[in-house]
Amino acid sequence: MGKAGEDDERSFFSEAPIRPAAKARASQDKPHYLGHRDRLRQRFAASGSDALPDYELLELLLFRLIPRADTKPVAKALLARFSTLAEVLGAPVARLEEVRGIGPAVALDLKIVAATAQRAARSEIKGRxxxxxxxxxxxxxxxxxxxxxxxxxxxxxxxxxxxxxxxxxxxxxxxxxxxxxxxxxxxxxxxxxxxxxxxxxxxxxxxxxxxxxxxxxxxxxxxxxxxxxxxxxxxxxxxxxxxxxxxxxxxx
CATH class of the missing domain: 3.40.140.10 (Cytidine Deaminase, domain 2)
Structure with missing residues (x-):
């Protein structure tokens, strides 16, 4: 075992095996949205984007941008504010940040996604x-x-x-x-x-x-x-x- 102050979170969690009681407590403490995320990913993998309403597709995107929170309320708040998925991605950073749960980093990431989609659309007509x-x-x-x-x-x-x-x-x-x-x-x-x-x-x-x-x-x-x-x-x-x-x- 390392000296005091030298252990990071990786060594801390690997020090000792989790006993059954601890496993039960860990299961109870597991955030409810993790199971929802797995189910949503499975639906997307099985049926594609057409099987999901806009807010769930936006949720899937936000999973990566906001890894430790329930993203359903955030996705619904974005659509309530901007009406459509296209308007969410088209909104300026400052206006995105006005939505609860969207900070500067997530707002910028959404703009990167929008820029990627625009670049893909331009590639469809470039040279044609x-x-x-x-x-x-x-x-x-x-x-x-x-x-x-x-x-x-x-x-x-x-x-x-x-x-x-x-x-x-x-x-x-x-x-x-x-x-x-x-x-x-x-x-x-x-x-x-x-x-x-x-x-x-x-x-x-x-x-x-x-x-x-x-x-x-x-x-x-x-x-x-x-x-x-x-x-x-x-x-x-x-x-x-x-x-x-x-x-x-x-x-x-």
Whole structure:
């Protein structure tokens, strides 16, 4: 046995065998949520995510982030606050920390999960013919923009085969306005040797309806890009509950 002060928790628990009475007490003291965690993992392994409601799927994620607590109340509190799983992952760190049971480390871990999901969504359209993968494009734009608290103006740059070259946020604005500079849009397209672009921005208000300013700005970008052989395929506006396509609305 080591000297006083030299033993850590590993040597402490390995010093002596647990007697039957001690085993019984340990069983009684075992946190109730451990059995629940095992059962939930087994359900997921047997039937996949479709067998679980959103709060239980979120619980599974929180098991790893909060290893020594019952995560069911935390998962339900997150969904009560943000309504959907997508909004939980899209919420800013500061707002996540307002939920009881979510500290800075867990909030950051949730954002890492969200960033991983966004990267995976982008990989689905990277290098592919974007116009034939429109559902994936919309899904990606929604995942990265729908729940931002400020407007951001994003550009998808395409090559002559309409494959995605790059995806960049050009400007971040306020809650209801983002400054857009058509010459900068076109300049960046030329730098990347893009022959077409898709514009996208979000409306933090949730309503994706294009404003008059949105329409006028889009037309100005089109007029600036056209003489240089750069096509503007669409301008997508993303809201929390849906999206609007200017091309689909016959606004461009």
């Amino acid at each position: 013919e974007v116009l034939s993968s429109w559902t994936q494009v919309l899904g990606y734009c929604r995942s990265v923009m729908a729940f931002e608290e400020r407007e951001q103006f994003r550009i998808l740059f395409l090559d002559k085969k309409n494959a995605l070259i790059a995806d960049e946020v050009q400007q971040v604005g306020t809650v209801d306005h983002t400054p857009v500079y058509p010459r900068e849009v076109v300049k960046r397209a030329l730098e990347l040797s893009a022959t077409a672009i898709i514009l996208a921005h979000n409306h933090p208000s949730g309503d994706p309806t294009p404003s008059r300013a949105d329409i006028e700005m889009t037309k100005l970008v089109i007029e600036t890009a056209k003489p240089l052989g750069i096509a503007v395929h669409d301008h997508i506006i993303i809201g929390k509950k849906g999206h609007a396509s200017m091309k689909g609305l016959l606004l461009i």
